[in-house]
Amino acid sequence: MGSFDYIVVGGGSAGCVLAARLSEDADKTVLLLEAGGEGRDFLIKMPAGTAKLMGNKAFDWCLPTESDPSIGGRTMQWSVGKALGGSSAINGQVYMRGERSDYDAWAQMGCEGWAFADILPYFLKAERFHGAPSQSHGSHGPLSVSPIRDPQPIGQHVIDAFTQIGIPLNEDYCDGSQSGVYRIFATQENGQRCSAARAYLEPARGRANLTVMTGAHADRIVIRNGVATGVQFRCNGQAMQAHAVSEVILSTGTLLSPAVLMRSGIGPAAHLTSLGIEVHADLPGVGENLREHNSVALAKLVNIPTLSAQLGPLGIARGLIQYLVAGKGIMTTPAVQVMAAFRTDPDLADPDIILSMLPVAVNFNDRGDAILEKRPSFSFGFHVARPKSRGQIRLRSSDPDDKPVIDHRLQGAHSDVAKLVKALKIVESACRAPALASVITGTLRPDPIPETDEQWEDYVRSAGGIGYHSVGTCRMGPDGDPMAVLDTQLRVRGVEGLRVIDASVMPEPVSANTNAPTIMIAERGADLIRRRL
Structure with missing residues (x-):
């Protein structure tokens, strides 16, 4: 279908940013390929649409x-957004950066240029913050970040309870330290979801040098003599190929990018x-190092109104x-309203547990469907901040229509399970504050409340699940690292x-x-791409 300077494969959170930024150079042509639709649907724009x-x-x-033996042989379903905006079109809209030490650790591993001081300017460049002016927030970027509207009363009870057990209020969890309890900021604008497509792509769609194709399923990267020269894909059942003059950029996400690479002949020989x-x-290293925030939840009944009771x-x-x-109103409410980062061991340098409070009692079945409690209730979901458990992605076949093999030992590292057990007991102590x-007024999950560490561990393994935060399957690393897919x-x-x-x-x-x-x-x-030129 012709030649482009850049071909971006995948119109998700990263792909939308890349298409918009690279097309700022008017003399460079950009093609963005997305397998899903336009991402302008009513449910996508409405924040509460996440559940549907x-x-x-x-x-x-x-x-x-x-089947995952570390969680009793259970299978699960991983949600990954399929539309312009990718997972930012279906997620819970929580805006969160992580700890300063997360990125400093990358630099210490040999990933030069990725320390917190190096990457903070890019967080600021992306952000258009609607809260009080702050040096830790950007004010002119495409991505709208806002304090949540209409916070539920249960949120203040949670904040007060955590401060009562010694976990302090954090006024701005985006400054490099998340330790404490806080109300979240959401990727919303005027009560609507601000996906990466809305933030970055929509303002760029009128550029003559940007072509966006939806319904375009990438089969493989075309490689000739060690050079990526284009992309083979299908659109409306028709096989097509586009040529890249400068670069192909793969942005199909943690679970799908390694599959595209392997179908293209890049991976374990x-x-x-x-x-x-x-x-x-x-x-x-392609498809290895699959990491995920393994999560577990508990839920309580209460005697005050919560979102649960408003969903009739x-x-x-x-x-x-x-x-x-x-x-x-409630349709602008993100799934999570209050979060906390705390330590299961006071001697730890950084929080090792991230907690989310939902003003509903919610669970997901194996298909990913949300199941809501109708009585006034709320729930906590929390995960290990830096999990050690690992998995891998492999191809089921060379057929692009076959979904990849996702083989993750979600709780393969006992240290992750031990942290979740400690965290559950800490959160139960907050519930007694x-x-x-x-x-x-009562407990929904777990019921009855475990009394021993062994019972808590059984609960973690039987009820634990994925947090939809997968990373690492095409990881970068320094020269000499045999498992680093990227420099x-x-x-x-x-x-x-x-x-x-x-x-x-x-x-x-x-x-x-x-x-x-x-x-x-x-x-x-x-x-990095533009500087190369």
């Missing part, structure tokens, strides 16, 4: 996992050969009217003209929801 989007195959890749795929670069037919109708008329004890400029080793820029490049997990860090990576990646 996750698990919906029109907007979600719905990727199944293999023995695995590719077994599937009849010609090997262009033997990179054993009348409450939803009232909320829709408020949303449509004034951009307010006066601010929460005065409103809690620190995000270039694929052994193949010229090809980069991966998305959450898969992270060498270690960040102590945060991954959307804001992914956007930061894309901002810096765009700079």
Whole structure:
């Protein structure tokens, strides 16, 4: 279908940033390929639509996992956004950066240029903050970040309870230290979701040098003589190929980017050969180092109104009217309203648990469907900040329509389980603090409350799940690291003209929801590409 200076594969959080930034150079042509739709649907724009989007195959890749022996052989379904905006079009809209030490650790591993001081300017460049002016927030970027509207009363009880057990209020958790309890900031504007597509792509769509194709399924990167020369893809059932003059940038995410690389002949040679795929670069790290925030939840009944009790037919109708008329009410509510970062051991340098408070009692079944408690209730979901458990991605076959094999030992590292057990007991102590004890009337999950560490561990393994924050499967690293897929400029080793820029490049997990860090990576990646010229 012609030649472009840059081809960006994947219109998710990173891809939208890259397409917008690279097309700022008017003399450079950019093609953005996205397998999903435009991402302008009503449910995507409405913040509360998250519950109906996750698990919906029109907007979600719905990727199944293999049976996981570390959680009793259970299988799960991984939600990955399938539309312009990617997972930022279906996620819970939490804006979170992580700890300063997360990024400093990357630099200490040999990823020069990725320390916190190096990457903070890119967080600021991306952000348009609607809270009080602060040196730790940007005010002129594309991504709208706002304090949440209409906070639920249970949030203040949670904040007070955590301060009562010694976890202090954190006034700004985006300054490099998340320690404490706080109300979240959300990627919203005027009561609507601000996805990466809305923030970055929509203002750029009128540029003559930017071509956006939706419904475009990437089959493989075309490689000739060690150089990425284009992309083979299908659109409306028709096989197509586009040529890249300068670079191909792969941004299909942690679970799909390694699959595209492997179908293109980049990955573990023995695995590719077994599937009849010609090997262009033997990179054993492709698909390895799958990391995820393994999570567990508890839920309580309360004697004050919460969002749970407002989700009947009348409450939803009232909320829709408020949303449509004034951009307010429960339909503007992100899934999470209050978060906390705390230590299971006071001697730790940084928090090792990240907690989220939802003003509903919610669970997800194996299909990813949200199941809500109708009585007044709330829930805590929390995960290990820097999990040690690992998994891998492999191809099921060379057929692009076959979903990849996601084989993750979610709780394979006992240290992760031990931290979650300690965290559960700390959170139960917060529930006994006066601010929460005065409103809690019963327990929903776990029921009954475990009494021993062994019982808590059984609960973690039987009820634990994924946090939808996967990273690491195409990780960057210094020269000499045999498992590093990319160099620190995000270039694929052994193949010229090809980069991966998305959450898969992270060498270690960040102590945060991954959307804001992914956007930061894309901002810096765009700079790296443009500086090369």
